């Protein structure tokens with residue numbers, strides 16, 4: 547079992563190929579060895595800031611779709627972590643490069659970005675918390691895995707700030723909390739044998755599609 551919970555490990559194993567393409571993408575390897583061009587990194591970071599605005603909205607929808615106080619608490623903590631911590635990383639790095647917060651906010655959204663966030667939001671609008679969490683999980687836990695691996699394998703300090711943010715105990719704790727939320731939400735709605743229910747394969751398909759959209763997002767990052 548992964549340290550991010552049982553359901554996440556099962557969903558990830560069911561999406562093995564795309565998961566590898568996502569977590570080992572050329573963009574990620576460029577962060578690891580420092581060869582990623584700065585212009586591509588800043589372009590990615592600006593798009594990612596816009597991504598995080600819509601991703602925060604999707605987590606706020608998870609509060610709406612919650613059925614218990616514990617679920618509301620876990621979802622609202624994630625909203626807070628995104629807005630008050632993760633987005634600050636983007637603001638700080640861009641400010642140091644002379645890109646103001648207003649400019650950042652006004653970044654024109656690329657289609658790959660729009661496709662991903664609206665897919666996630668739609669999963670939540672038309673489904674329940676499980677549909678939404680299956681679409682949200684690759685984003686949260688994928689960067690958790692990437693951050694942990696790059697901390698061990700980085701051969702350059704060029705993107706150290708970024709790597710440190712996603713390997714930090716705060717981000718890793720958030721991944722574990724989302725893993726626990728996913729497990730408990732599944733057990734509450736589908737029972738302990740959630741894997742044997744008809745919904746399970748559809749949830750795995752949603753997770754897989756979101757993972758493929760992550761691959762497209764990295765690819766977009768390589769083409770400023």
Ligand SMILES: Cc1ncc(CN)c(N)n1
Nearest residue numbers: 594597685686689760763
């Ligand atoms: C596209 C994307 N995916 C995941 C993360 C990590 N929250 C992110 N910042 N951006």
